[in-house]
Amino acid sequence: xxxxxxxxxxxxxxxxxxxxxxxxxxxxxxxxxxxxxxxxxxxxxxxxxxxxxxxxxxxxxxxxxxxxxxxxxxxxxxxxxxxxxxxxxxxxxxxxxxxxxxxxxxxxxxxxxxxxxxxxxxxxxxxxxxxxxxxxxxxxxxxxxxxxxxxxxxxxxxxxxxxxxxxxxxxxxxxxxxxxxxxxxxxxxxxxxxxxxxxxxxxxxxxxxxxxxxxxxxxxxxxxxxxxxxxxxxxxxxxxxxxxxxxxxxxxxxxxxxxxxxxxxxxxxxxxxxxxxxxxxxxxxxxxxxxxxxxxxxxxxxxxxxxxxxxxxxxxxxxxxxxxxxx
Amino acid sequence: xxxxxxxxxxxxxxxxxxxxxxxxxxxxxxxxxxxxxxxxxxxxxxxxxxxxxxxxxxxxxxxxxxxxxxxxxxxxxxxxxxxxxxxxxxxxxxxxxxxxxxxxxxxxxxxxxxxxxxxxxxxxxxxxxxxxxxxxxxxxxxxxxxxxxxxxxxxxxxxxxxxxxxxxxxxxxxxxxxxxxxxxxxxxxxxxxxxxxxxxxxxxxxxxxxxxxxxxxxxxxxxxxxxxxxxxxxxxxxxxxxxxxxxxxxxxxxxxxxxxxxxxxxxxxxxxxxxxxxxxxxxxxxxxxxxxxxxxxxxxxxxxxxxxx
Numbered sequence: 001x002x003x004x005x006x007x008x009x010x011x012x013x014x015x016x017x018x019x020x021x022x023x024x025x026x027x028x029x030x031x032x033x034x035x036x037x038x039x040x041x042x043x044x045x046x047x048x049x050x051x052x053x054x055x056x057x058x059x060x061x062x063x064x065x066x067x068x069x070x071x072x073x074x075x076x077x078x079x080x081x082x083x084x085x086x087x088x089x090x091x092x093x094x095x096x097x098x099x100x101x102x103x104x105x106x107x108x109x110x111x112x113x114x115x116x117x118x119x120x121x122x123x124x125x126x127x128x129x130x131x132x133x134x135x136x137x138x139x140x141x142x143x144x145x146x147x148x149x150x151x152x153x154x155x156x157x158x159x160x161x162x163x164x165x166x167x168x169x170x171x172x173x174x175x176x177x178x179x180x181x182x183x184x185x186x187x188x189x190x191x192x193x194x195x196x197x198x199x200x201x202x203x204x205x206x207x208x209x210x211x212x213x214x215x216x217x218x219x220x221x222x223x224x225x226x227x228x229x230x231x232x233x234x235x236x237x238x239x240x241x242x243x244x245x246x247x248x249x250x251x252x253x254x255x256x257x258x259x260x261x262x263x264x265x266x267x268x269x270x271x272x273x274x275x276x277x278x279x280x281x282x283x284x285x286x287x288x289x290x291x292x293x294x295x296x297x298x299x300x301x302x303x304x305x306x307x308x309x310x311x312x313x314x315x316x317x318x319x320x321x322x323x324x325x326x327x
Numbered sequence: 328x329x330x331x332x333x334x335x336x337x338x339x340x341x342x343x344x345x346x347x348x349x350x351x352x353x354x355x356x357x358x359x360x361x362x363x364x365x366x367x368x369x370x371x372x373x374x375x376x377x378x379x380x381x382x383x384x385x386x387x388x389x390x391x392x393x394x395x396x397x398x399x400x401x402x403x404x405x406x407x408x409x410x411x412x413x414x415x416x417x418x419x420x421x422x423x424x425x426x427x428x429x430x431x432x433x434x435x436x437x438x439x440x441x442x443x444x445x446x447x448x449x450x451x452x453x454x455x456x457x458x459x460x461x462x463x464x465x466x467x468x469x470x471x472x473x474x475x476x477x478x479x480x481x482x483x484x485x486x487x488x489x490x491x492x493x494x495x496x497x498x499x500x501x502x503x504x505x506x507x508x509x510x511x512x513x514x515x516x517x518x519x520x521x522x523x524x525x526x527x528x529x530x531x532x533x534x535x536x537x538x539x540x541x542x543x544x545x546x547x548x549x550x551x552x553x554x555x556x557x558x559x560x561x562x563x564x565x566x567x568x569x570x571x572x573x574x575x576x577x578x579x580x581x582x583x584x585x586x587x588x589x590x591x592x593x594x595x596x597x598x599x600x601x602x603x604x605x606x607x608x609x610x611x612x613x614x615x616x617x618x619x620x621x622x623x624x625x626x627x628x629x630x631x632x633x634x635x636x
Binding site: 114130249 | 363365416419420423424425426427428429430431433434435436437438441442444445451564568571572575604606607609610613614616617620621624
């Protein structure tokens with residue numbers, strides 16, 4: 001099939017299914033519960049994809065991703081409470097998160113591995129502690145209450161919210177996929193594989209790292225911005241170290257450097273969390289156990305850097321074997 | 328005078344807190360020195376130690392004798408958890424990429440925290456740690472301009488913290504500097520492969536290091552619980568992270584560095600609490616971390632390692 005035909009086929013089928021889904025949500029053919037779960041999964045996917053960019057593709061472990069998410073969420077909450085419409089509030093939210101990412105990237109240039117992870121952890125904790133301390137702006141430790149939704153009318157709010165969240169999810173996925181396939185993406189991957197070799201080949205490591213950090217933080221902020229009108233309430237505990245680790249768990253499970261793997265794991269874990277409700281508190285033991293077992297027995301994750309692709313499936317059924325590989 | 332007295336009081340408090348941090352960060356630094364792994368679960372060994380002492384003290388009642396028994400029991404039992412952690416989670420990954428063992432360590436940390444939360448006899452609630460009514464000794468006293476009495480005091484608990492911390496650090500330095508096992512530890516941390524070639528049983532040394540570090544963490548846990556008498560499964564996270572910052576500050580891998588880093592961090596924390604804002608103390612600690620990582624990543628007493636190309 002020609003590339004352009006494939007593109008149009010894919011783009012139109014995605015848009016049509018988005019329209020159909022939104023229609024189903026609006027007329028409650030998908031019930032409230034399921035639609036909330038889907039939205040939660042899509043937001044988690046955006047956040048996990050943002051971490052995948054910096055950790056999976058650029059190879060820099062970030063343990064402070066929840067901090068960037070928090071910046072996006074709180075900025076949106078503050079602006080929409082002031083009466084700004086959500087799309088306008090999205091701009092400063094993504095902007096501030098990107099700025100924070102830029103600030104972290106700067107000192108991180110000198111650090112690698114464990115030290116870098118610790119520094120991002122410290123940065124995340126600083127953001128959390130600022131959220132608690134700026135009580136007048138953020139509601140402090142008791143949380144930010146009564147954040148306006150996507151729309152004042154409840155029914156429209158749900159379908160508009162669904163549309164916003166899934167549109168963002170699609171945009172972020174397309175953005176990262178295309179970035180990784182571009183020459184910038186190859187520079188990013190080369191930094192992960194071998195910094196010294198990359199530098200020898202003329203890759204500007206400083207620029208790649210700063211750019212990747214800022215973009216990753218911006219996307220995390222985008223995910224956070226969607227949380228504010230979706231949840232209507234934000235608590236500083238949702239942006240602490242443990243939440244950053246939750247995002248790492250998604251990445252580990254899905255496979256670092258696999259976009260489809262990350263998305264599958266994000267939706268899968270969100271649904272699993274619901275299905276395993278009958279286990280009560282024992283659920284909390286399953287995730288860390290899963291994390292350790294994955295590292296011991298399948299460190300490359302479920303997808304292991306591979307991508308799941310419809311075209312490959314079709315091609316394989318047709319006897320041809322071609323795979324898209326990033327890892 | 329008021330300011331000076333307050334400053335002095337915060338310094339006393341800071342040194343007491345700092346000695347606890349120093350005890351914890353020794354475990355981080357020794358483990359990192361040998362296997363190059365940030366043992367995220369180290370702070371949770373502190374929690375386990377505190378809970379062991381708690382059950383011991385609840386069963387026996389609190390007297391100076393039972394407190395000693397509780398500390399010793401915690402120091403004896405907690406290392407079993409540290410050993411299991413190393414044997415089953417970290418050892419299989421010793422040759423894997425560093426990011427894998429780091430993630431495993433984080434997983435182990437959360438496993439212990441949440442594991443404690445689901446254990447029926449521990450659960451999620453906050454428990455009061457048994458304490459003795461302790462005397463306060465007055466170090467200095469004077470009156471301010473309004474005629475009010477200002478005192479600088481040191482409590483028996485703080486003295487106990489100083490004493491136990493100093494004793495344990497002394498013992499540790501003796502073990503590392505004077506015994507054959509200590510020599511093997513130093514050799515292993517210098518070069519694991521070469522140490523193995525010289526006939527050192529590297530696995531045994533790594534296990535021993537984890538035992539030693541967990542034991543110190545357990546003692547620190549009991550001291551921490553005595554100073555801030557409230558315990559729960561998440562109690563180890565913050566002291567653990569701060570002790571890690573202390574280890575980085577002092578120069579990770581360096582034993583005197585961990586002690587110095589612990590004291591500096593304790594002081595920084597109490598001084599922030601006393602003079603700026605009690606809420607901001609966490610932010611200050613992590614700001615110190617970022618500043619030190621930016622300007623002197625090898626820490627105050629650490630050796631800078633040149634990267635070989």
